[in-house]
Amino acid sequence: MNIITTVSEVELQGRFDAHEAEAFRELADNALQNSADLRVVLTAVDFVDSTALAELVRAMKRCREAGGDLTLVKPSAPVRVILELTKLDAAFTIV
Secondary structure, eight states: OOOOOOEEEEEEEEEESHHHHHHHHHHHHHHTTTOSEEEEEEEEEEEEOHHHHHHHHHHHHHHHHTTOOEEEESOOHHHHHHHHHTTGGGTSEEO
16 A cells, blocks of 8 residues: 655745735635645745734635644744744644
8 A cells, every 4th residue: 555645835025914915815715725734934934913823824724624734844043933922832742
C-alpha cells in the first residue's frame, strides 16, 4: 500500500490584517482543495490583527474538519507575542 500525503504551504509577508484577510482566505481555500494539511509561514509577517487571527482560526477549523491540521511555521517575534497574549499559541500547532 502506498500512502501519499500532500501538505500545502502559504508564506505571508508584511502586514496580515483586515485588508489582506480576503486574499488569505482565497489562498487557504484553494490550498485546502489539494490537501487537508496547511502550513502557514509567518517568518516575514510583522503585524497581525484580530481579523487575521480569525482567518487563521477559520482555516484551522476547515483543516481539522477535513482530517488535517494547520501549522504555523516560524512566526516572527511580533506575531508570537500576539499569539501568546491571545492564548492562541495553545490552539495552533507551531513549529
